[in-house]
Amino acid sequence: MFQPDTATAARQPTRWQDYVVAQDWAHFTAQEHDVWDLLFARQVPYLGTRIVAPFLAGIPLLGLDGPGIPELGALNARLTPLSGWTLVPVAGIVPDAAFFAILAERMFPIGNFIRGADSLDYLEEPDCFHDIFGHVPMLSSPAIGRLMQAIGKLGVKAIAAGHGDTIARLYWYSVEFGLAREGGEVKILGAGLASSFGEAHVAIEADLPRPRFTLTDAARTPYRNDIFQPLYFVSDSLEGVAAELEALDLAGLKALAAPL
Template sequence: MLTETIIEGKTPPPAGAAADWTIPQHWERFTAEDHRVWDTLFARQQELLQERAVSDFFKGLDVLHLSRPGIPELDELNERLFARTGWTIVSVPGLVPDDIFFEHLSKRRFPAGNFIRAADSLDYIEQPDVFHDVFGHVPMLAQHDVADFMQAMGAEGLAAMRAGALHRLARLYWYSVEFGLAREDGETRIYGAGLLSSFGESHFSLESDVPRRPFNIPEVLRTRYRSDAFQHGYFVIPSFDALLKLLTDANLAALYEELEGLPDLNIDRSDG
């Protein structure tokens, strides 16, 4: 998950991590309590998301129904996910530098934090853990248009860093991959990983009176977001193939230049 904090230059990996910040999962080191937390969160969100999440989430969810309960073993998970869309999940110690993150995405690899929240922190964790990263992202990565969109976001993220426009690309990522809503069968449903993995905001995103605006890339690039609280509004896509086309058709480099000097917007106020 991105924030609007840009990591400048090269940050060396922590001890024990490879140059790309990956580490062995060491699944056997997760405790029985860790696995119970995963199972509790999984069961709770799976029930909650009925009638709230897009149908593609449930179609992709079966990649997480593995041969044993608890936190997925990535080798087994990756065998199933790679067969679907050519993506794999790699373990990392926590948040990684932006250049490392986007490089992984551009190569169809998603970094997952190799830890899980404590049992007394089920509803909130400051850094994305394995539940957010795997439960939230993997089912959607099993959908082909989303898988291609994520790889394109990786390439665009690297380009935005070179252009000094990462703060704008981060907003595009935030309002789609993490906190995106979609229209399906005449209803608004959840597809963003930050919503799929959040008990509280999965309610709030659909049931509150905050704005839910049509997804428009120039507007999204100008719109601030919250990383410390529920969003003040959301953007809604018509479909995943439409989202992919919006990105592939957009000239983001030109948009960055056009938007230079324009004020940022707040999604809950049209005046910015």
């Protein structure tokens, strides 16, 4: 569960284990399971022709097309053999340092709550629908799994070296709110778009800037986490942006953070 805030992260403990809680799947009400089903039922038809192929492939592989909020134990039983990733429940937003440390361990944090029926289109604080539906289908791909672990390891080093804002921007404009070309079309890549009915439409259909993704431009472009994005970077391909981010080291990250 990622919502970058480097200043806040610096004031909080960074041991990732301190943020792991029980999912307590039994506490979800019938109404909350209905919210999941409603979100899933309206999101999948829209994304069908507008999102990168590995996302769609991951849904049946992981059994995410079943009813109700997934139980993480059962989901891990499918996910871990595919890519080596494990999902861990958390109670809310995880600070940057702990978040990247979790990724470095080949784990992904999942909120143990879901939005209310009055917040279907947009939620400022990521919930389990964002975390599971938005991120987990992509984690079934070994290539994406390698990329996410590489970002985690680099993020830990970047924050320790004072470059947390740079790695956060790269993550934000690719994994969370990125677009990518696939089959000659611009498609959704980021989990923040995949899990947001309102912003998925905006990213694909609205008259907004969609510049080509480069590490330099993404690393030097500020963002806000409380509104729809004013622009969306478009990678040349999913494979290309994955290779670029996986190959990036701390020296390269520091160079991206240098003034123009």
